[in-house]
Amino acid sequence: MRIIQISDTHLSRGKPHFADNWPPLAAWIAAQNPDLVIHTGDVTVDGADVEDDLRYAAELMRSLGVRFRAVPGNHDVGDAGHPRQPVTDERLARWRTYFGPDRWIEDIEGVRLIGLDAMLLGSENREEATQAAWLDAVMEGAGGREIAWFLHRPLFLDSPDEPDGYWSVKPEPRARLSELVRQHSVALVASGHLHKAYQTVCDGTRYLWCPASSFLVGPETQPAMAGERWLGAVRYEVNGAALEPSIVDVPGLETYWLDDVIDEVYPPSPANSPAPG
Ligand SMILES: [Fe+2]
């Protein structure tokens, strides 16, 4: 079995700045002949406010002709505590209309894949507690399968003790999730959002940052952190109860820099910064 993870496609009919990277990505996915595609969010440029971005991106994902699962990113459903685009029931409902559930499980061979809505973490939306209870249940019910998580935002950049920031999960929900990772020996935590490629193993768990396929974020906009700035995807081969990831190049992707077009794509506003990932 083969799974492809893609992330941060930032698609929009109205803002086609990164649209040229979709055809080579779609062609590459077809050539990989995967059994499942997982999108780890920021599917859209601004699905949080523009419903057509969700509609359009869902059409493109369906045009792949491969079964897929997706979890939302901050640009798809808003973000926990964001002053202008908070996660709301309405935004979550719109996501579900076009992409289905924002949390899900897939059992493939000896592996349980768990998709999580990272935008709820720290939001105090009532769905946050519902998701937490659901997560406990699906972890308990994994029946000895290896467990892999997929979510938009990484749990942490450098260390589970780092302070609050735009680029990783907030400290309080992070602590609860880290405890679950430890208790259940989670094998993999795979994320997007950073538009960087990276993997490391920490206390027996692999943390993998799937690169974007849309654009990179320059050092003026994104602080120094681990990982490499290149566009691509992740291929997983499933062998029994083992998930073997490779972060790979996708031929034909053009390197766009958000910094060059940020005023058009994500116009700055006081409540909007930092905007990009
Ligand atoms: Fe993001």
Ligand SMILES: [Fe+2]
């Ligand atoms: Fe992104």
